[in-house]
Amino acid sequence: MKMKIEQLYTGCLAQGAYYIESEGEVAIIDPLRETRQYIDKAEANNAKIKYIFETHFHADFVSGHVDLAKKTGATIVYGPGANTNYDIHSATDNEEFRIGKLTIKVLHTPGHTLESSTYLLKDKNGKDHAIFSGDTLFLGDVGRPDLAIKSDLTSEDLAGMxxxxxxxxxxxxxxxxxxxxxxxxxxxxxxxxxxxxxxxxGEQKQSNYALRADMTKAEFVKEVLDGIAPPPQYFAKNAMMNKSGYADFEDVLKQGDKPLSPDDFEALANHETALVLDVRPQADYTKGHIPNSIFIGLNGQFAPWVGALITDIKQPIVLVAPEGKESEAITRLSRVGYDNTLGYLEGGIKSWKSSGRAIETLESISAETFAERIKNDTVNILDVRKDGEYNSSHLENAQHFALDFINENMSQVDKNKTYHIHCAGGYRSVIAASILKARGFTDLVDVAGGFGAIKKTDLPTTDFVCPSTL
Structure with missing residues (x-):
């Protein structure tokens, strides 16, 4: 039987897990929280999961290694120096593991984190075939070296490693x-x-800035650290969950996948201080939503935005979701450690309306209407894109109010003003508006289509110009 390597890529997290099989034995690398997919794949091939390799303590998602080991008896393998609250095999540098006729060799590659390791796969003839590089080496980049700081180590020290x-x-x-x-x-x-x-x-050696052959360590440290944004607040919390363990995914799904009547839904929101999280498409949210609900739609980078914006990882959550998408929302919340979903509104926003309860709307206008308003009046504009996006090109007189840091920068906006809010395509602007509405802002206007649509109008922008080298 030939070796089988399958990348299982999850776009919302921009994350790749890997399934490797040879002679009826399987290794899983960096699995997601929902482990059934790996078990089903192995069973379909009459194979057994033997090892679960973790490249490092992930910070951007909760890995499925603990659950998968419980269900399969597979050994969890981390690189040198990993300490956990559950049983693992802490590998030594250059240690080798057998999967059928394949060999997986541990290359300890600290820098992103101290235990970070790259797994080198050798084929049945002992030839180097592939590396599973974790966050040590990306295509076009390398992992950020500021997530594993200890009292005696700086990000410069880790970048040097x-x-x-x-x-x-x-x-x-x-x-x-x-x-x-x-x-x-x-x-x-x-x-x-x-x-x-x-x-x-070989292509990375030629094109990846961090692999330049003539690069000094000092140059590398400077370039790798230059322009790194602060990590999202949930990163440290996810890393701790990956080290300490977590609740079974099936229990999390069972708790959250409960239909709630409007009465029960409202009671949880009022008496259990549950956050009402609306995960429908943004156009549905703008047309009608529950007062004080927060919008983060499933149709965007849902899990990372939840992690960045909901500061309490144990926050009780009740969902307003498209019909049939409730379990998907609970699953994607759990991927970043938000395990306290208490249920969802049965019948969605229609049942809320039918019960006689109030709904609110968010004014959403086209880029063309927005352009006409600017020409005819003074308009307060909030650009909620990331720093790099804003710095590259933005509307004249637009106030930069990055969604990433909205919780820290609320003092920069005034409840007595009317704000027109835009992002790049219309997703983040509605998230920002929902947060502002929940905090008492009443005069908000969403610009549908965002900067992409705005650029098609004749509104003047301020574009970044590379300084002359002459």
């Missing part, structure tokens, strides 16, 4: 070795990750 790991462990490998990273574009674990999710090491 990462430089050595790349030069001593990964760059000496052959150019034809396949690179399977843990993340792609959209992840906050690096700065400029490629949209591609599989690559070749």
């Amino acid at each position: 990462l430089f050595d790991s790349l030069r001593n462990k990964i760059m000496p490998l052959a150019d034809d070795v396949i690179v399977y990273p843990a993340h792609g574009a959209g992840s906050a674990c690096g700065k400029n990750l490629s949209k591609e999710t599989v690559g070749i090491l």
Whole structure:
């Protein structure tokens, strides 16, 4: 039987888990929280999951290693120095594991975190075939070295370790070795990750800025640390869950997947201080929503935005979801450690209306209407895109109010003003508006289609111009 390597990619998290099989034995690398998919895949192939390899203590999602080990008896493997509250095999550098006719070799590559390891897969003939590089090496980038700070280590120290790991462990490998990273574009674990999710090491040696052959360690440290945004607040909490363990996913799903009448829904919101989280498409939210509900739609980068904006990871949550999407919402919440969903509104917003309860709307206008308003009046504009997006190009007189840091920057907005809010495409602006509405802002207007639509009008923008080198 040939070796089988399958990348199981989750776009919302920009995360790749891996299924490796040979001769009826399976290794899973960096599994997601919902483990049934791996078990079903192995059973369908009459194979047994033998090892669960973790490249490091993930910060951007809760891994499924603990549940998967309980269900299969597989051994959890971490790199050197990993300490957990559950049983693992803490591997030594260069230790090898057998999967059928394949060999998986541990390359300790500290830098992103101290225990970070790259797994080198050798084929049945002992030839280096692929690396599963975790957050050590991405396509086009490397992992951020500021997430595992201890009292005696700085981000500069960790960046220096990462430089050595790349030069001593990964760059000496052959150019034809396949690179399977843990993340792609959209992840906050690096700065400029490629949209591609599989690559070749030789290509990375040529194109990845961090692998330049003539690069000094000092240059590497400076370039890797330059422009890194602060990590989302949930990163440290997810890393701790991955080290300490967590509730069974099935229990989390069972607790949350409960239909609630409007009476019960309202009681939980009022008496259990549950957050009303509306996960429908943004157009549905603007047309009618429960007062004080927060919008974060399933149709965008749902889990990362939940993690960035809901500061209490144990926050009780009740859902307003599209019909049939309730369990998906609970699952995606659990991927970033939000395990306290208490139920969902049965019948959705229609049942809320039918019960005679109040709903609110959010004014949403086209970019063309927005342009006409600006020409005819003074308009307060909130641009809620990320720093890099705003700095690249923005409307003249727009106030930058990045959604990432909305909780920290509420003092920058005035409840007595009317604000027109835009992002890049219309998703984040509605999130921002919902948060502002829940905090007492009443005069808010969403610009549908965001900056992409605005750029098609004749409104003047301020674009970034690269300084002349002459």
